[in-house]
Every structure is written in C-alpha cells, then in structure tokens.
Amino acid sequence: MTPYDAIIIGTGQAGPALAARLAKGGRRVAVVERGRFGGTCVNNGCTPTKTLIASAYAARLAQRAADYGLRVERPVAVDMARVKARKDTLVDSTATSVEHWMCALPNTTVYRGHARFVDAHTITVGADTLTAEWVFIDVGGRPYVPDLSGLEQVSYLTSESMMDIDFLPERLLIVGGSYVGLEFGQMYRRFGSRVTVVEMGPRLIGKEDPDVSDAVRDVLAAEEIEIRLDAKCIALEAAPSGALLRLDCATGAPTVTGTHVLLAVGRVPNTDDLGLREAGIETDARGYIKVDETLNTSAGNVYALGDCNGRGAFTHTAYNDYEIVADNLLNGTNRKVSDRIPIYGLFTDPPLGRVGMSEVEARRAGYQVLIGKMPMSRVARAREKGETQGFMKVLVDASSKQILGVAILGVGGDEAVHSLLDAMYGRLPYTAVQHGVRIHPTVSELIPTLLSELAPLA
Numbered sequence: 001m002t003p004y005d006a007i008i009i010g011t012g013q014a015g016p017a018l019a020a021r022l023a024k025g026g027r028r029v030a031v032v033e034r035g036r037f038g039g040t041c042v043n044n045g046c047t048p049t050k051t052l053i054a055s056a057y058a059a060r061l062a063q064r065a066a067d068y069g070l071r072v073e074r075p076v077a078v079d080m081a082r083v084k085a086r087k088d089t090l091v092d093s094t095a096t097s098v099e100h101w102m103c104a105l106p107n108t109t110v111y112r113g114h115a116r117f118v119d120a121h122t123i124t125v126g127a128d129t130l131t132a133e134w135v136f137i138d139v140g141g142r143p144y145v146p147d148l149s150g151l152e153q154v155s156y157l158t159s160e161s162m163m164d165i166d167f168l169p170e171r172l173l174i175v176g177g178s179y180v181g182l183e184f185g186q187m188y189r190r191f192g193s194r195v196t197v198v199e200m201g202p203r204l205i206g207k208e209d210p211d212v213s214d215a216v217r218d219v220l221a222a223e224e225i226e227i228r229l230d231a232k233c234i235a236l237e238a239a240p241s242g243a244l245l246r247l248d249c250a251t252g253a254p255t256v257t258g259t260h261v262l263l264a265v266g267r268v269p270n271t272d273d274l275g276l277r278e279a280g281i282e283t284d285a286r287g288y289i290k291v292d293e294t295l296n297t298s299a300g301n302v303y304a305l306g307d308c309n310g311r312g313a314f315t316h317t318a319y320n321d322y323e324i325v326a327d328n329l330l331n332g333t334n335r336k337v338s339d340r341i342p343i344y345g346l347f348t349d350p351p352l353g354r355v356g357m358s359e360v361e362a363r364r365a366g367y368q369v370l371i372g373k374m375p376m377s378r379v380a381r382a383r384e385k386g387e388t389q390g391f392m393k394v395l396v397d398a399s400s401k402q403i404l405g406v407a408i409l410g411v412g413g414d415e416a417v418h419s420l421l422d423a424m425y426g427r428l429p430y431t432a433v434q435h436g437v438r439i440h441p442t443v444s445e446l447i448p449t450l451l452s453e454l455a456p457l458a
C-alpha cells in the first residue's frame with residue numbers, strides 16, 4: 001500500500017492541472033495514465049483535428065486561388081503522408097510535454113497502467129495498490145460504436161483510428177451528421193475524397209436551431225459533400241468497393257457505396273472498467289458518473305471531472321471542472337458547475353461559435369425574446385477575405401435586456417462569439433455592448449450594429 005493525499009486517474013484536460021496545483025501545494029499526489037498522456041484532446045481530438053483542418057483550409061484556399069487573383073496549378077495535390085506527419089509532430093510534442101510535465105512535478109509519482117477502485121480510498125494499478133484521502137476521476141470517453149446491422153462485415157474507422165491514416169479514402173461514408181462527423185467530412189472533401197454524410201435525424205447538428213443546421217448543410221453541399229438525412233435504418237454490407245450503406249431516406253436512392261466508413265455517432269464514458277460499484281460511485285443509465293454541483297460523486301471523497309461526468313463534452317469544460325474542484329477544495333470557494341455558460345465551436349469552415357441558449361431553448365424557457373440576425377455578407381472583413389457564408393444571430397431577453405444566446409456561423413465566428421460572453425457573465429444589458437466602439441475591419445465590429453437591429457422573435 002502506498003499512501004497519497006490524492007490520486008488522479010487520467011491525464012486528459014482536468015487531471016494534469018489539478019495534479020500540478022495539488023503537488024505545488026505540498027500534497028503527495030499519484031497520477032495514473034493507461035494510454036498516451038494528454039488524453040483525447042491532445043491525441044485524438046482537438047489538437048489533431050484542428051491541425052488537419054488547417055491543412056484542409058490551405059488546400060481549399062489553393063483550390064480557390066483564382067478568386068484571389070493567383071495562378072495555382074490545378075488540381076491542387078494534397079500529400080496525405082505529409083499532412084499526417086504535420087499533425088503527428090504537433091500531437092507528439094504536446095503529448096510528450098504533458099508527460100514530462102507530470103513526471104517532473106514535485107511530490108508526484110506517475111503510474112502507467114489501468115486504474116481500478118478496490119474501495120473509495122483504494123486503487124490498484126497493475127501490481128501496485130495506492131490509497132488516498134481524495135480521488136479524482138478524469139477518465140474521459142471513447143467513440144461509441146453502434147450496433148448497426150452488418151457492421152461485422154465491414155472494417156470501419158472511428159475518430160481515433162482516423163488519426164492513423166496517411167492516405168486519401170476515395171469515397172468516405174460518414175455515419176453521423178454532428179460535430180465530429182462534419183469536421184471530418186469537410187476536411188476529407190477538401191483533401192480530395194468524395195464524401196457522403198448519413199444522418200438519422202431530419203437535419204445536421206440537430207441540437208442547433210434549424211437556420212444554423214440549414215446554413216451548415218448549404219456550406220457543405222456547396223463543396224459537393226453529399227448529405228443524406230432521415231436515414232432511419234442504417235445497415236452495412238461488404239461491397240466490392242469496400243462498403244455499402246443501406247439507408248431508409250425519405251428521398252433519393254436507398255443505398256450509397258464507399259471505400260471507407262467512419263462512424264461518428266457520439267461517445268461513451270470510460271467508466272465501465274473502473275470498479276465504480278466497489279467504491280460506491282453511482283452512474284446514470286448511460287454510464288456517466290453522477291455528480292453534484294461541485295462535481296462530488298456519491299462517494300464523498302471522490303470527484304469526477306471532464307467528459308466522464310456528463311456535465312460537459314469539451315476541453316474547456318473539463319479544464320473548468322478542474323478550476324471548480326481545486327478552488328473549492330484548496331481555496332474554500334463555493335464554485336458550481338451550473339455557473340458555467342455553455343459555449344463551444346464547430347470547426348467547419350466557416351466555423352460556428354455558439355454561446356448560451358438557442359432560439360428553441362430560449363422560447364421553451366418562456367423568455368420574451370428579441371432577435372438580431374445579420375448575414376455575413378454585410379461584414380466588411382468577410383467580404384474583403386472573400387468568405388461571406390453564414391450569419392450572426394443574437395438573442396436577448398426583452399425584460400432584463402440580458403443576452404441569452406449567440407450563434408456566429410461565419411469567418412472568425414469561433415473568436416467573435418467571445419465578445420458577447422463577458423457581458424453574459426457580467427449580466428450586463430445588451431446596450432452596454434451596443435454602445436462600445438470596436439476595431440475596423442473585424443467581424444466583432446458588426447455586433448453593436450446587430451444589437452441595434454433587435455426585433456421581437458416572431
């Protein structure tokens with residue numbers, strides 16, 4: 001038995017920062033990691049996808065070179081091995097630096113292997129048994145593989161195995177028209193694959209407002225990505241080309257064929273093999289660890305952070321979980337997970353920056369909603385860059401004048417959306433933002449104008 005003050009399971013987006021803060025405060029810390037340091041974001045998520053998306057954006061610009069008055073030989077050649085090598089370099093250096101950081105921390109021992117609870121204070125890692133007053137679970141999740149008919153007949157890719165390919169799939173079939181599927185879809189189309197996105201629901205990114213979904217669909221369709229919606233009964237079959245996907249679409253041919261299949265239909269938490277029952281830690285029906293507002297589990301000394309608690313599915317939410325837990329335990333604050341305003345991006349091109357409520361949510365919550373909406377074609381910077389797709393939308397509560405939600409689908413939308421976030425955290429009336437002066441020419445400079453055009457939501 002090796003006693004510690006704290007055991008941290010997983011080195012994703014919450015664990016390392018928490019380990020560093022505890023260790024620097026003089027606590028004896030054990031960090032356990034069974035895979036690559038840095039977790040999903042670094043190895044299979046944000047870092048590699050955004051690096052690949054940057055290559056895809058460069059390819060797209062080269063393909064559009066004539067629009068900017070440049071002569072570039074067509075077709076633009078994409079060297080997938082070099083694209084992957086660029087991605088690998090960034091991923092490897094980030095994962096290595098997280099590992100070195102953890103190993104160099106004072107008062108900290110790093111264990112490599114699978115952690116499993118014996119009881120709420122005791123963990124095994126291989127032959128080692130560790131005990132601690134506090135245990136912090138940051139085990140993240142993995143791609144969900146649905147029980148599709150015929151799946152055993154074809155080989156398929158997930159967001160994880162996509163990271164290993166260094167060639168161009170000729171015809172890529174993507175099952176799932178949500179954030180991960182759409183980022184990969186546009187990226188591979190720009191690299192040169194023919195891409196079909198198959199979605200069971202009636203529209204893409206079904207959590208977004210219909211106008212956002214429709215605009216994203218139009219962007220993708222304009223790049224000749226085939227989109228099949230309402231695919232209610234998806235089934236796979238082996239085919240000479242690779243795979244055949246049977247659909248049950250409302251319109252169009254009932255099958256599509258491809259050389260490769262990517263499953264992008266969500267994620268499941270890595271909680272099934274942790275021994276949670278032995279520790280008295282409860283999960284919900286989908287396996288997410290139940291936590292209270294301070295991220296405390298049903299075992300009082302154990303906290304669950306990051307994707308595994310079901311309270312967020314992003315790097316920034318996992319990191320914020322660390323801040324909440326550390327501040328409450330070490331600084332005596334009373335921070336709560338519900339203080340967080342939802343914010344996230346879809347990193348297609350143009351990107352979607354989202355914060356707060358959607359139109360549908362604001363209406364359902366009973367607000368009297370004012371709406372401002374403006375096409376990106378009115379934004380001088382967007383016109384100058386030749387990137388005018390999309391729109392900006394802001395929702396305001398008519399009685400308090402506070403901002404309820406924002407969607408910016410457009411060039412720079414992932415950055416510009418933050419310019420309303422602080423006003424939301426500060427509970428400022430929208431007029432405080434409307435009367436501010438901003439830099440010309442930027443996307444953000446049009447936000448005061450957008451706010452001056454508010455009208456009741458029909």
Ligand SMILES: Cc1cc2nc3c(=O)[nH]c(=O)nc-3n(C[C@H](O)[C@H](O)[C@H](O)COP(=O)(O)OP(=O)(O)OC[C@H]3O[C@@H](n4cnc5c(N)ncnc54)[C@H](O)[C@@H]3O)c2cc1C
Nearest residue numbers: 010012013034035039040041045115140306307313314315
């Ligand atoms: C394709 C893709 C793109 C994404 N893009 C973005 C993006 O652009 N922006 C964004 O904010 N988010 C993005 N995400 C989501 C983001 O990656 C996750 O929300 C984030 O990584 C969650 O961090 P985490 O700390 O909860 O867990 P993870 O990062 O998943 O880390 C969990 C760690 O725990 C380890 N582990 C698990 N079980 C055990 C065990 N029993 N013992 C020891 N170690 C264990 C794992 O090996 C892993 O290293 C993306 C995800 C995917 C899949």
